[in-house]
Amino acid sequence: MNTNDPADLRARHAAAFMPNYGVPPVALVRGEGAYVWDEAGARYLDLIAGIAVSSLGHAHPALAEAVSRQVATLAHSSNLFVNEPEVLLAERLLGLLGAPGRVFLANSGTEANECALKLVLKHGGATGRGYVVAAENGFHGRTLGALSLTGKASIRDQFGPFPIDVRFVPYGDADALKQAVTGECAGVFLEPTQGEAGVVPPPAGYMTAAREICDATGALLVLDEIQSAIGRTGHWFAHQHDGIVPDVLTLAKGLGGGLPVGACVGFGPAGTLFAKGDHGSTFGGNPVASAAALAVLDTIDRDGLLAHVRATGDHLAEGLTSVGHPLLAGVRGRGLWRAAVLTAPLAGQVQEAAQRAGFLVNAVQPDAVRIAPPLIVTAPQIDTFLQALPAILTEATQ
Structure with missing residues (x-):
């Protein structure tokens, strides 16, 4: 061979x-x-x-050094114990976001979106809201929960029907979004730019309108920044182009610079929706992945x-x-x-x-x-x- x-x-x-x-x-x-x-x-x-x-x-030397140092110190701890890199990473993300919140660390984008979906469903259960709105041609992952939010029939339909009531609207159409989001809607999932649809940015004012619509109805606004965050668009997070703050933000991909790490950030009340035992991840907050993410953030800032x-x-x-x-x-x-x-x-x-x-x-x-x-x-x-x-x-x- x-x-x-x-x-x-x-x-x-x-x-x-x-x-x-x-x-x-x-x-x-x-x-x-x-x-x-x-x-x-x-x-x-x-x-x-x-x-x-x-x-x-x-x-990259900074990433290689951070990963090598951490794997030689403590490679894994699980969520049964606290490790310093995961705490530093959560604190760093909240500092970059500049808004009060709480962080859940995962291994990937689809897991971050699963966490976000569970937050939305718990919000819906507590407030009598029964459905979720997402965008046509959007992509949020391939696990069944995230796939239920993904508006691509070619990868979605063969695995349905899905237990979650998700209603799809055209991306960028604020009027359609307003019609779809009522007081019975638990949450809205959007990408600040649709990645898998072909890097499709929103029309001017669309993200601001989405924030206003969710404020008016009480639905949670979830922004999927799996691809768009961590400097990819020239800001730390793409939603900063529009000057808004979501209720829930999901991150992955560029955060780890090649190491598997994802994050779901809940702002304000959305950050404390979970009770002990509501969600978990064996590898989420892994010290090596967290050290890699910190090295990425430090290098982007320093350089x-x-x-x-x-x-x-x-x-x-x-x-x-x-x-x-x-x-x-x-x-x-x-x-x-x-x-x-x-x-x-x-x-x-x-x-x-x-x-x-x-x-x-x-x-x-x-x-x-x-x-x-x-x-x-x-x-x-x-x-x-x-x-x-x-x-x-x-x-x-x-």
Whole structure:
């Protein structure tokens, strides 16, 4: 068996894993900064960052040091005991949010959303509210609770019916949201920008309207920032663009910089809805994952990466806009979270052509290519992609 053969590794993957992912086209073996390498030695500029996860890129010294130090000190404690990194992380998140709240730490985004859903259901049970509102084309996870909130029929319907009454409205339509949210609604789940739908930002004023609608009816406003938070849009949290505070916020992905960590934050009364025993997680608050998250937050702050994301994100957007290729219709998104919108459903072909040219991007929708590089990516690195893009687009049409 040749373990240095990428094709061999992919064949072993196909034989050992369930077929839900298919067989990924590239076998990665190492990374450094914004680059990754496959087993054949080919280098790629990573413009997807593990689906907006690798905030600091690959092999960042601060992350490596924090994880190494913590795993050599205390690797796990469970929720039966308190460990200092989890407390420091919860305190740090509340400080960045600037509002009174309480934190639940989990391992992933879908688990953070499960926690949020249980908070909403407990709120509903206490106040006689029986249904939840979410957005069409929204994505909140694949466990059954989170999937019930996910407005994508292609991944949702085959696992229904769901025990939770969830009513879907068009994303960005404040009038439809107002009609759907009554005094009998327990909560509203929204993404400040819809990620899996193709990096679709809300219309101006939509998030403010959602906050006002929930205030007027008593429904809890839950913002899913699994992809959009931790500097991805140029602010710590995407809802800060709109100057609002949700009742519940969910986080994951970029928070751990590659280590599995999620968080659900309840603000005000929503932070104390749970009683002892209402929820739990064996690995939530794991010291190693918490240390990784603290290293991510410290590095973003110390290195001024929020300003860097805004500047390089604008540079990326301006560069995409100026490409002028017939396959490229435009660009949308904020910061280093963008979608190159196509004039034809050729995103898969663009992803493949980009890979052959040494760039990793993601065909998030048939007509949208997601670009979400590590927050440390540089303008010159982005320029190499922009310079190669016209040829990539042309190849994708052939």
